[in-house]
Amino acid sequence: MKIAADLLEEIVAHALENPAIECCGVVAATPSELDGAKTATRVYRAENIHASALKFEIEPMELLRLNNAIEDQGWEIGAIYHSHVRSAPWPSQTDIGFAAQWPGVEWIIVGLAAGDQPEVRSYLIDGPDIKEEPLQEAPAEERRR
Numbered sequence: 001m002k003i004a005a006d007l008l009e010e011i012v013a014h015a016l017e018n019p020a021i022e023c024c025g026v027v028a029a030t031p032s033e034l035d036g037a038k039t040a041t042r043v044y045r046a047e048n049i050h051a052s053a054l055k056f057e058i059e060p061m062e063l064l065r066l067n068n069a070i071e072d073q074g075w076e077i078g079a080i081y082h083s084h085v086r087s088a089p090w091p092s093q094t095d096i097g098f099a100a101q102w103p104g105v106e107w108i109i110v111g112l113a114a115g116d117q118p119e120v121r122s123y124l125i126d127g128p129d130i131k132e133e134p135l136q137e138a139p140a141e142e143r144r145r
Helices: 005-017 060-072 093-099
Strands: 024-031 038-046 076-084 106-111 119-126 129-133
Touching: 005 024, 005 038, 005 076, 005 106, 005 119, 024 060, 038 060, 038 076, 060 076, 093 106, 093 119
Parallel strands: 076 106
Antiparallel strands: 024 038, 024 076, 106 119, 119 129
16 A cells, blocks of 8 residues: 555554554555555544454444545545554454455554554455555655545
8 A cells, every 4th residue: 555654654643642552543545546556545543442452443333434434535445554552563363353354455553562663564364364565655645635
């Protein structure tokens, strides 16, 4: 996914606001006409209904509202993001289970275990297959609003 630095910084800032619990949200995106890569257009924060350091979940009605708002703009959910408070940014079994409901959607994970330097990675998860996807920097003006 192509994502402007300010959007990526927004995701990391959300993770750092309360590093004791996993944050979560979605990234709206639009496919690029040139190379097929998705381009992030906006970050939508969500509430982790578990307020837990071990798992996250977005309340289904909130997720529906976010999805509708994104589709109203002509975009799609390009990624679901969350943080891992105590571990590296690698998909957990819970992440893999959730991903089954969202084929083609990237999973951006912010790992906070290293302390001062959050590590951000993105994955496409298809059943047991996990493929790391590069987060390519996109100029802010490349976003379509």
